[in-house]
Amino acid sequence: MTKDSNYAKTSKALPSGDGKKKWTTLVHNGVTFPPSYKPHGIKILYKGKPVSLSPEQEEVATMFAVMRETEYYNKPKFRENFWNDWGRLLGKNHVIQNLDDCDFTPIYDWNLKQKEEKKGSKEQKSKQGEKYMWAIVDGVKEKVGNFKIEPPALFRGRGEHPKIGKLKRRIHPCDITLNIGEDAPIPECPIPGERWKDIKHDNTVTWLAIWNDPINKRYKYVSLSASSSQKGQRDKEKYEKARKLKDYIDSIRATYTKNFTAKDVSKRQIAVATYLIDKLALRAGNEKDDDEAETVGCCTLKVENVECIPPNKLKFDFLGKDSIRYVNTIEVEPPVYKAIGQFRAGKSNSDDLFDELDTSKLNAHLKELMPDLTAKVFRTFNASITLDVMLRQETRDGDVDQKVVVYEQANKEVAIICNHQRSVPKSHGAQIGRLAGKIEQLREGLKELKTNLERARKGKAPLEGADGKKTRNITPEAWEKKIAQQMKKTEKLEGDMKSKEEFKTVSLGTSKMNYLDPRITVSWCKRHEVPIQKMFSKTLLEKFTWAMDVEPDFRF
DNA sequence: AGGTTAACTTAGGATTCTAGCT
DNA sequence: AGCTAGAATCCTAAGTTAACCT
Known part of the structure; x- marks a missing residue:
């Protein structure tokens, strides 16, 4: 027992996941930190003249300089936020008084050359950090997911995030709380002379380390990798819940169809929202703060996001997660069309379409329809059932490559349903x-x-x-x-x-990783003599070990 | 009832690796 | 053998959910 640690006892945890026991013994080596900053001494130009910077000022200037070819660089908000934080480091009376008169080219060029040199000598891929890579959970060696603490950087929020360009400060050991078995040795702090913030022994949670994100008011976690049995178990449970929805879906659909015309507005909104989540695989749509990008999901759709096109079509156009645009026109049952028209009536464009609704009300309602049902289950269900049905319908005898094409076709259909996009590849x-x-x-x-x-x-x-x-x-x-x-x-x-x-803009990987029950793929491979390595990369194979022994006749 | 906090999943872009070409 | 496109992996931002707080 190491109850005599010098670390303050933490007060009882507040909400902690589902409160269930996640492990009995937990041993790990903590986390690693990025190397401290090595000043290069390259001077930037201010109004054409070289300026000396302190190492701290230079470090942040370098973060900015190396982003010259990114989209961020010319965004006014990015420059404004960067200048705010960098200007503070320079101080009020510094020679440099504004960003636009700064020329970072010398640092930019220096960085290019550095990258070139690094490419030339491809040595030092040494396995330092090897010991941090593993944890021992209940006696089993498991991979740790992200033991490297994030380096300081300029915040790269997605879309029109109000905080882009702000300095994300360096994280120190004194920011990090470790969670580890009571009997495990407390990892030595990797930075001499510094110490951890706290040590916890909470086996109702899965994280190994936690810190506070300096930019957004949220936590960052270090946890086991996707290949761990802990994560695998959770993954399997997720798909089992989605499969359960099959038994309830007919009655759920009957219920919401009936309620399209309910007298009670709230009831009608729940019905239509559930319909959209079922039919279009929309996300739940939590409220967002003013200091985040303005994106929406189902419950937060605005009047302007849904256009009624007579006689019974709806056009959706909104920014969803990661500010990815969703555009889709669909034909709907007349009662849905009518209800949407009612929800829009007498409101302005920026008003909530579902003014009586939020995610907690919606999920509370879903729980009445099926135990543990939540909005996100529909996405998993929709994706997996689509793959299962399409593979059964479309797979023909023939060579392996042709079968793989059929699979990719189905995978693509799912990606389109879920609106999984990527930017057009440069080339x-x-x-x-x-x-x-x-x-x-x-x-x-x-x-x-x-x-x-x-x-x-x-x-x-x-x-x-x-x-x-x-x-x-x-x-x-x-x-x-x-x-x-x-x-x-x-x-x-x-x-x-x-x-x-x-x-060119469809991303297949996200659904494969998060939405498609791997047992559909594995059983299909078994039935059609397709090597599983053809469908899953090495890491996906590891993530999905729990699914490998599925019977060939498995149905989602 | 609504806001806040905590914990966990899902996401696209950046970087690195690798296989299949000249 | 050296190049490069595309795949794989890494990185960390941005969602969902539920319990707790007031």
Whole structure:
């Protein structure tokens, strides 16, 4: 027992997850910290003249300088917030009086060169930190997820976040509370002369370390990796709950359909909101503070986010999680159309569509329909059932690659339902260009082949190739075969190009990682003799170990 | 009843790795 | 062998949920 630690006893925890016991023994080595700042001494220019900076001022200037090629750099809010924090470090009487007269090019160039040099000498990928990588939970060695404490940086919030560009200060051991087994040795603080904030022994929670985020008023946690049995267990429970929804969904749908026309507005709003969450896989939509980006989910939809298009279509247009835009026009049952019209009536654009509703009321209602049901369960359900049904319907006998295409098609459908997007890859334009070029080349080649076919039919020798090479003298049938091959090749490339264009903003990974019950994929692989390695990367295989022994006839 | 806090899941972008090409 | 596109992994922001507080 190490109850004689020098650390203050923490007062009883407030809400702590579900309060259930998460482990019996827990041993780990704490966390690591980024290296302290090494000043480079490169001077920036102010109104064209070099300026010396203190190491602290230089560190923050460097964070800004290296972001020159990012979208953030020219955002007024980003510059304003950065200048606020950096200006404070410079002090009121500093030579530098405004940001726009600063030229960070010397530091930017220095950084480019550093990166180049690092690439050249790809040494030191040493396994330092190896000991931090593992925890022992109930006697089992498990991987730790994120034992590296976040380095200081300029805050990169998504979308129009009011705090972008603010300095996220360095985290020290005195910010970190560790959670560890009572009998485990307390990890030595990795920074000499410093000490942890606190040590806890709370086995009702899963985190190993916690600190307060300096930018937003929220906690950051260190916990086990997704491959741990603890996380695996939770993951399985999540999918089991979503499967349970299958038994209730018909009655839930009947209930909300009936309530589309309820007299009570609140009841009607709950019905329509539940419908949207079910049909469109919308997120619940919690209230957000003024110091966050303005995004919405179902319960926080504004009047301006939903347009009624006669006779019975709704157009949704809003910024959701991560400020990703959701645009979708759907046809709805007339009672839904009518209800939405009623909710919009007499309000201004920025008013709440569901003024009688919030996530706690909604979830409270869902719990009456099915034990432990919450809004997010519908997303999991929708995604997984879609994959299960599509794979059963679409998979044909054939080669593995064709089956994988079917899977990706289903995966893509899910990603679209869930609105999982990515930004267009930088090289997308070039890639499309290259494909188009190849297709053009093939078409030219095709012309030549056709000419030669005609000539062969007339008994003439083939033309000299465009590349100046002599072409063999072959039969018309052989030319026809070549032409058919070439056309197939062209069609394939055209297909590639079309799907590349279609997929350019669709992100498949998020649903695979978080929404698709891995047992659907594993059982499908077993039924169709597709190696599971083809579907899951190494880390996903580790995350989904709990699903690997599923029966081939598993249905979600 | 509504606000706050805590804990855990989900998310896209950045960075790093790797396989399949010249 | 060296390059590079795309995949994999890393990073950390931004959601959801429920219990507690007032």
